[in-house]
Amino acid sequence: MAQFTRRRFLKISTASLGASAVAAQWPSIGPLAHAAQAAQAAPAGVTTIPTFCEMCFWRCGGIAHLRDGKLWKFEGNPKDPQSMGRLCPRGTGAVGAHYDPDRLRQPLMRVGERGKEQWKAVSWDEALGFIAEKMNKIKAEHGAESMALFNHGFGQRFIQHALKSWGTINYAGPSYAQCRGARDVGFQLTFGSGVGSPEPLDIKNTDCLVLIGSHLGENMHNSQVQEFAQAIARKVPVIVVDPRFSVAASKAKYWLPVKAGTDVALLLAWMNLLVTEGRYDKAFVQQYGHGFDKFAAEIKGYTVEWAAEQCDVPAELIRAAGREFASHRPATIIHPGRRVNWYGDDTQRSRAIALLNGLLGNYGRMGGMFVAQGIKIAPYPLPKYPEHAKPRLDGAEADIYPFADEGITTAIRDATISGKPYPIKGWFVYSTNLMQALPSEAETIKAIQNLDLLVVCDTLPSEMAGWADVILPDTTFLERHDELLTGFGRTGWAALRQPVVAAPHDQKPAWWIAKQLAEKLGVGTSMPFKDMEEYLSARVEKSGHSWAKLKTEGVIMAEHKPITVEEGLALEFATPSGKVEFWSDQLAAKGFDAVPKYTRHPEAPAGMFRLISGRAPVHTFSRTQTNPLLHDLMADNEVWVHTATAVKLGLKNREYVKLKNQDGVVSNRIRVKATQRIREDTVYMVYGFGHTNKMLKTAYLRGASAGGLNSSYKTDPIMGSTSIHTNFVSFIKEV
Amino acid sequence: MSRLGMVIDTRKCVGCQDCVVACQTENDVPQGFCRDWITTEVRGTFPQLTMEIRSERCNHCDNPPCVSCCPTGASHVEAFGKVVLVTANKCIGCKACIAACPYDARYVHPEGYIDKCTFCLHRVKEGKDPACVSVCPTHCMHFGDLDDPKSAVNELLRTRRHHTLLPEAGTRPRIFYLS
């Protein structure tokens, strides 16, 4: 028998340690090793599940890939018309939302004063019980109308349903008054239908694209960017109106760097140019136009030379661009924009864009604006909502903004502050960071003081969540079912959202929260289905489609119906006149301009600069800054300053400054980007940074908040949207 | 013999960084590191401005200085497609290849070996494009065999104006930018 000498034993054990050390290294080293491993693992180890994305509100269909049950990556679903098989960087980075270390994990209740951000963890039962109790108290003391809902996100569907079944009538999303509401109303007044989302623009086939303030390419609306790129490949002339040399401007044939706030002057001059030179679709106007002669007379004075002076761009440029886009009619698109609430006259500005499109005759035309079609999916039988005694305090029922056709967030906030027409005592806030989204943080804080109950349901501890009495942790879209998406596009479609991975902690999906809350509120019968599988499969099967097939494919396409005149569509306009209203009698009747007029907006005081803001393709509002993947792509924002302005102010590129606006609001520190890409009188930053909730660890105090600097705003009297570009800033250098 | 390369249309590229994050999720790139990135070049003075946006990565050069300087042969040219790769268990982490690369395309992986773009060889061998090419929403990226006269990449190079990065370095990069 061999004797194990001490030396031999050491030799053996070190050898085996060495071998295991190398073996332990093996799986993680090198792409080839990985490839070998992956080749062995796949296909057995990789599963795919389709769902649609909620990283923004485009709602692209995607396919989640898992390796041995663990979330690996998210890619586009080739069958989906929004993604067409490719996701934008937010979608690609969606797995980061699942792994975000700063996400809310369990229900929290406030201990201490509101806004001090001190919490204790509680059970769902306790949290929802507390909410139900408070809500019922509000109902008893003031009426259910005094409980308001703010929502923004697909999960809002059943939260809204539960609350409405209980008696809530005041609900609104910032996407209306703080984003595209003015645009939809402007187009509604002109063509009889709003624009909607996704915008029905035939960019794929257009012969000329005009972007007024739209920064497509930095604004990452997936399918629209895809079509934009296709148009560029076809060498389609692009015309961009923007005080900043955006990515889109860099691909434009004509870039008009107008002074911020003067867009209406430009639009009126273009209308004048087209009418004066006869470069408009006369047949279309003849057949479908209402009040054209009065309109033409109204815009007579708005010459190109006049606009050149207002906008600070050469007259020849205005003329050349106008003649260019007019020459391609009807296959020219003046993009309606998306986030259009800039100066307080935004409905009229959007109407001006609508009128230009009307002159080009591109409504329902190939290469212009097609008429989107939807899909019919049978509804699930749900009980009706109760009648309400008091009127809604916003919109048409209250007559404060006569043409508003959706809830107005800021109107609810106003009522909460004033108590008129009746007090608002409770807010349920689903998936929107009102602190940054609504203008004037000070007013939001003031409103909160009057609340008996503030509930915030979100995935992240946003600034708004920091003020809550109760925080409910939502799941990310990857971890839940939601209502069926029914989309309007060239062809209607339906898309399924289903969980691809379990929520990592005690987060719950909105539909479950709604159902539990409904039970506790005594309206459990409003959601008479066991779970979402039951709800969705019933809807799908009832409509003659296969639920099993939808679960594997993710998308159901409708039958294609005509969307353009070329395809045989008959044009209809749901306006009072039944035609395209070049002259709006209904606006005139309510005391507004029947045709947009130019308002010269206040200039920046000496030493100050107008602040404008926009989007980055890797972030969505203020809700993605802690996503580890997206944070890595862009960890903070910068303030764009013209190089000459920087020199004058003694600012160096990449140095940190603070911005102070006209009301004395001081921002968090932000890096300077000294560049030629912006007017000397304007500064720009990407919206959504400057987080102040300490629980957002990687985003805390990174960059500055554009929303925070929006303390002075104008409200559009036609439909209540609130402005974002009406603030001026000066610079405070870091000592 | 095939030589894999890329042709990228800078006119279509919007610099959205989809290629960056797709690569990171596909290849488990360690957090804080990227194998590809977006470079923008702006020329002129307001308002006469032009901008080129490029998605950059390792150029998988035909004359790779990172391969010739490697003392262990960890940095090498694969027979398949002449792709430049690093064999991690041969890499000692001397970082000569990092200093040798004119494009700064490499980085030190937290586990100690040197890492970079692999042209997603694991996907290419399955007949797919690299992750960055597959995800790009503007469809501005093209991948293929530069030795195949009929390939889409060669068709683009024949019909469009193009340039490479730092041709003066003599590396003969295989990523071409259409302008």
Next chain:
Amino acid sequence: MLEVTSTRHNALIDPSLHVWSWEIPLYLFVGGIVAGMMVLAGLAMLRLARGDDPRNFFSMQAPLLGFVLMNIGMLALLLDLTHRLYVWRIFTTFQVSSPMAWGSWVLIVVYGVLMVSALIRLPDAWPWLGREVPVLHKLSDAVVTRPARVAALGWANLVLGVSLGIYTGILLNTMVARPLWNSAILGPLFLVSGLSAGAAVMHITASLLQGRPAPQGMIGGAFSALLQPMGSQHPEKKTAHSLVRYDQVFLVTELVFIGLFIINLHTSSASHLSAAALIMSGPYALPFWGVVVGLGVLLPLAWQGLELSHRVAHTVLPAMLVLVGGFTLRWVMVNAGQMSHIVPIASLGQ
């Protein structure tokens, strides 16, 4: 105007390359010293083989010191490696195009020659060891008494010393991506700087042991053997002087090579001009001109000149300045070099 932005922010790469910090300059410096010492030792061995006074030879080599210094350098190199468990991989292959591979294999031979050179002097330099292990005397005599063998060892030291000295420069020189290093004179410059540093080290050790009897004990003998194996006698004054004379020649040559290096940078390409700015007016100007050239070359040159013409007393301070300058030269080159990069043609003329 040209504005360039990049989204990349890889650690050690951005905003500016910094993968090598002090470890590589230390290794290059130590390698340079050892190279210098080997060249001096080789020359002494060749003179010994031709019948020169053995005492001159004894004073011109300190292979054990070289061996220890080389280990310090290797340790620094090992510390620099980020995947060092795999360092053995270097020796499983030979990559012809890689200067680092060449250097690694050459270092094996260098170690061998250092050990043989040390062995033949050891029994005399460390009398205690010579008494404990008498066979060492036999080994030593087998070489020292045969001029042909001494000559062979001398040539080995000379050739390997030159190779080691030049290779440290060639290692950097071959990197096209770093224009500051992209000059063929970098190899010879590092060699000459190494010769100067090697002479400085020998000068310092000689001065330390001058006039002292050789210790007979174990520890003292080991220490003395480390510094300068001399046997029963210690270096004479004229040895130190001859080292100073050698050093003056090396310093003047180094100055010439630095001048050529600067001229080269200014007469090549835009990238080289841009790299030159780093040491002419940029962040490395003061260390380069103040420490490397001023303190490390010009001041010792003048000082030692005064010593040699007996105007000032003889000290080791100039030699120490040479060493400071030698390390700083490599530190500046390695760090400034990483900051230098090819200036794209496309960015010129904006």
